[in-house]
Amino acid sequence: MRETIAVLVENRFGVLARVVDLFSTRGFNIDSLNVAETMDPAVSRMTIVVQGDEAVLEQVRKQLSKLVDTTKVIRFFEGDHVEREMLLAKVSTQKRGRPELMEIARLCRADIVDVGETFLTLGFMGAKDEIARLLELLKPFQILEIARTGPAALGRGK
Amino acid sequence: MKPRSGAKVIIESFVQEAVDAVFGIPGGAVIDIFDELNKSPVNFYLTRHEQGAAHAADGYARATGKVGVCIATSGPGATNLVTGLATANMDSVPVVALTGQVPTSMIGNDAFQEAYTSGITRSITKHNYLVKDVNDLPRILKEAFLIAATGRPGPVAIDIPKDVQQALTSVPYPKEIEIRGYKPTVKGHLRQIRQVADAIKKAKKPVILAGGGVIASGAHKELHELATRARIPVTTTLMGLGTFPETDPLALKMLGMHGTAYANYAMVEADLIISVGARFDDRITGKLSEFAVNADIVHIDIDPTSIGKSVPVDIPVVGDARAVLRELLKILEPPRTAAWLKKIAKWKKEQPLAYKDDDALRPQYVIEQVCALTKGDAVITTEVGQNQMWAAQFYTYTKPRTFLSSGGLGTMGYGLPAAIGAQAGLPGATVVDIAGDGSIQMNIQELATACLNDLPVKVMILNNGYLGMVRQWQELFYAENYSFTCLRRGKDCPEDCDHSFENCPKRAIPDFVKLAEAYGAVGIRVTKKKDVVPAIKKALATKKPVIVDFIVEREENVYPMVPSGGSLKHMMGGMA
Ligand SMILES: Cc1ncc(C[n+]2csc(CCOP(=O)(O)OP(=O)(O)O)c2C)c(N)n1
Numbered sequence: 116m117r118e119t120i121a122v123l124v125e126n127r128f129g130v131l132a133r134v135v136d137l138f139s140t141r142g143f144n145i146d147s148l149n150v151a152e153t154m155d156p157a158v159s160r161m162t163i164v165v166q167g168d169e170a171v172l173e174q175v176r177k178q179l180s181k182l183v184d185t186t187k188v189i190r191f192f193e194g195d196h197v198e199r200e201m202l203l204a205k206v207s208t209q210k211r212g213r214p215e216l217m218e219i220a221r222l223c224r225a226d227i228v229d230v231g232e233t234f235l236t237l238g239f240m241g242a243k244d245e246i247a248r249l250l251e252l253l254k255p256f257q258i259l260e261i262a263r264t265g266p267a268a269l270g271r272g273k
Numbered sequence: 274m275k276p277r278s279g280a281k282v283i284i285e286s287f288v289q290e291a292v293d294a295v296f297g298i299p300g301g302a303v304i305d306i307f308d309e310l311n312k313s314p315v316n317f318y319l320t321r322h323e324q325g326a327a328h329a330a331d332g333y334a335r336a337t338g339k340v341g342v343c344i345a346t347s348g349p350g351a352t353n354l355v356t357g358l359a360t361a362n363m364d365s366v367p368v369v370a371l372t373g374q375v376p377t378s379m380i381g382n383d384a385f386q387e388a389y390t391s392g393i394t395r396s397i398t399k400h401n402y403l404v405k406d407v408n409d410l411p412r413i414l415k416e417a418f419l420i421a422a423t424g425r426p427g428p429v430a431i432d433i434p435k436d437v438q439q440a441l442t443s444v445p446y447p448k449e450i451e452i453r454g455y456k457p458t459v460k461g462h463l464r465q466i467r468q469v470a471d472a473i474k475k476a477k478k479p480v481i482l483a484g485g486g487v488i489a490s491g492a493h494k495e496l497h498e499l500a501t502r503a504r505i506p507v508t509t510t511l512m513g514l515g516t517f518p519e520t521d522p523l524a525l526k527m528l529g530m531h532g533t534a535y536a537n538y539a540m541v542e543a544d545l546i547i548s549v550g551a552r553f554d555d556r557i558t559g560k561l562s563e564f565a566v567n568a569d570i571v572h573i574d575i576d577p578t579s580i581g582k583s584v585p586v587d588i589p590v591v592g593d594a595r596a597v598l599r600e601l602l603k604i605l606e607p608p609r610t611a612a613w614l615k616k617i618a619k620w621k622k623e624q625p626l627a628y629k630d631d632d633a634l635r636p637q638y639v640i641e642q643v644c645a646l647t648k649g650d651a652v653i654t655t656e657v658g659q660n661q662m663w664a665a666q667f668y669t670y671t672k673p674r675t676f677l678s679s680g681g682l683g684t685m686g687y688g689l690p691a692a693i694g695a696q697a698g699l700p701g702a703t704v705v706d707i708a709g710d711g712s713i714q715m716n717i718q719e720l721a722t723a724c725l726n727d728l729p730v731k732v733m734i735l736n737n738g739y740l741g742m743v744r745q746w747q748e749l750f751y752a753e754n755y756s757f758t759c760l761r762r763g764k765d766c767p768e769d770c771d772h773s774f775e776n777c778p779k780r781a782i783p784d785f786v787k788l789a790e791a792y793g794a795v796g797i798r799v800t801k802k803k804d805v806v807p808a809i810k811k812a813l814a815t816k817k818p819v820i821v822d823f824i825v826e827r828e829e830n831v832y833p834m835v836p837s838g839g840s841l842k843h844m845m846g847g848m849a
């Protein structure tokens with residue numbers, strides 16, 4: 116099972132290690148994790164995407180809540196939240212040419228954030244499936260390098 | 274407030290938190306703390322190894338219910354604490370460990386005696402800190418004592434760089450503290466508690482399973498009232514020994530791998546298990562798929578991560594055992610258990626804990642005599658192995674905080690330093706370490722601490738010349754391949770030693786009697802059954818630390834036994 120969890124934590128050193136430890140001691144690989152300050156600079160928000168056995172994930176969520184440095188653990192379910200991820204992709208213009216790549220960027224609403232003689236770097240924000248689709252479209256151009264942030268997530272409504 | 278050094282703030286915290294005993298060893302990175310320590314009212318005990326300090330703080334905490342404190346220097350001092358902290362963590366013991374660290378400017382440079390203590394201790398403490406600014410120190414100390422002692426208790430480690438100990442701060446030591454992310458649930462959910470009461474009312478074969486949480490929350494009186502009013506039998510985990518008087522007809526004593534037959538049968542047949550402050554460790558459940566298949570399970574625990582971790586729970590109640598039981602007692606309606614109790618009484622009669630009562634010097638006999646001669650009133654600590662299980666089985670526990678043993682981690686070498694800590698906290702008590710000849714050597718150096726500080730602990734070594742518990746497993750499950758479990762084996766032993774006593778050179782290294790004397794303690798050797806009682810009497814009457822070296826039956830096994838991973842139904846041995 117794949118699961119997105121948001122954790123509000125004290126913005127202090129050592130906290131990230133503690134959170135990551137809970138996964139790694141159980142032999143879980145974290146698919147993605149991002150951390151940044153919230154409106155309250157003393158509190159950081161982590162968004163963690165992880166795969167694992169349901170019973171073990173439940174144990175990890177409980178352990179996360181138990182950490183002295185966490186103030187809130189939010190578990191997201193399909194459809195109850197929005198997720199957005201950022202992608203940076205450096206794509207070659209050698210194989211299929213710059214105009215075609217620029218056309219793809221325009222159609223997909225990706226930004227061109229860096230221009231080189233033989234490549235363009237696109238910046239794109241979207242949901243997981245949109246990113247997957249864009250990468251699919253870019254493949255024939257030859258993708259030189261990518262960086263992804265992993266999703267940030269917020270609950271819908273309220 | 275007048276500025277004072279970090280070191281002074283640490284002493285202030287001891288005074289404010291009413292810490293009356295601290296254990297440890299000085300070194301370069303904590304010399305500033307020690308510079309204040311001998312000018313303070315705090316009783317400091319200089320141990321001979323930091324592991325001893327950590328176990329002593331743990332033993333002090335388990336025996337008194339107060340927070341135990343230990344101090345070690347950076348690097349090797351801190352790494353030596355590790356086993357002690359892990360031991361306290363597994364058994365939920367409130368300990369605050371202070372470690373020195375290299376100056377902040379040098380952290381991460383592989384400085385002399387630098388170890389990444391906060392990283393090393395992270396997974397073996399309830400919480401830990403690295404203090405980077407002396408102005409945070411008062412708050413962190415206050416938080417540490419609070420976190421250690423409340424909720425599910427546990428050890429907290431604070432790593433304090435030398436420059437932070439020296440720097441001045443005028444931040445006062447807080448009287449109260451709020452920790453945003455730390456709010457243990459004390460009161461149980463009333464609807465859940467009502468469900469528990471309903472389940473009890475309907476039960477025909479209920480069993481109470483009491484664990485260490487009952488001791489931590491001080492719920493033994495409430496537990497007693499629950500059991501006696503509802504006429505429900507009580508079994509305890511190793512950590513729960515003493516939560517319910519074993520002299521009571523409702524007592525089933527300990528369950529699990531080396532539990533009584535009747536406790537395990539009761540678990541198998543029960544239709545309701547009310548677990549209070551226990552965590553369903555694999556040593557008590559045996560094979561999970563066959564554990565308590567007939568029963569609904571009520572799980573009362575302050576730690577939500579314990580609930581449902583290994584066994585599925587029907588009625589979870591998150592809360593402090595005492596608070597929850599108090600609510601439960603208000604609405605308790607006793608079930609009809611007469612038939613069930615009759616059945617249990619029959620099991621008790623048919624399969625009591627037993628051993629061969631002949632002329633041989635058997636370890637179980639020694640423990641029964643220790644119990645008789647201390648009138649069941651001693652504080653017992655144990656090492657690990659057979660000695661520990663016999664101590665659990667054959668001493669009759671009637672009060673909480675009288676059985677101190679490394680249950681979760683199974684740390685050999687725990688018993689002697691824990692006894693020292695207990696004795697430091699309870700000067701008037703009789704403190705007895707039931708030891709194995711292997712384990713005792715893991716922290717024997719602490720005999721110096723006991724002798725020099727007039728802590729008259731009694732060490733009863735059940736000397737079988739073996740790493741006995743491992744030998745037992747080799748005998749039963751490894752085709753008697755006694756690979757490196759004989760503590761008497763030497764270079765001159767025959768290759769094909771048949772482990773018969775007659776051919777053994779019988780070297781006993783070390784000679785524990787001489788060893789006791791070398792430390793300034795009293796040493797007594799007992800080789801015959803008839804000398805057991807006089808030796809124990811003499812030990813108890815002696816005002817100094819004593820080692821009694823009982824040369825016991827070498828190949829005695831601990832029974833009954835549920836083989837690891839087996840079902841509680843299938844026990845080996847146990848009949849006389
Ligand atoms: C630190 C540590 N090392 C190893 C073990 C594994 N172990 C468990 S029981 C045991 C034998 C203990 O021997 P002894 O103290 O003589 O006790 P006995 O079983 O003979 O009573 C060993 C080696 C352990 N529990 N702890």
Ligand SMILES: [Mg+2]
Pocket residue numbers: 709710711735736737738739740741
């Ligand atoms: Mg032994």
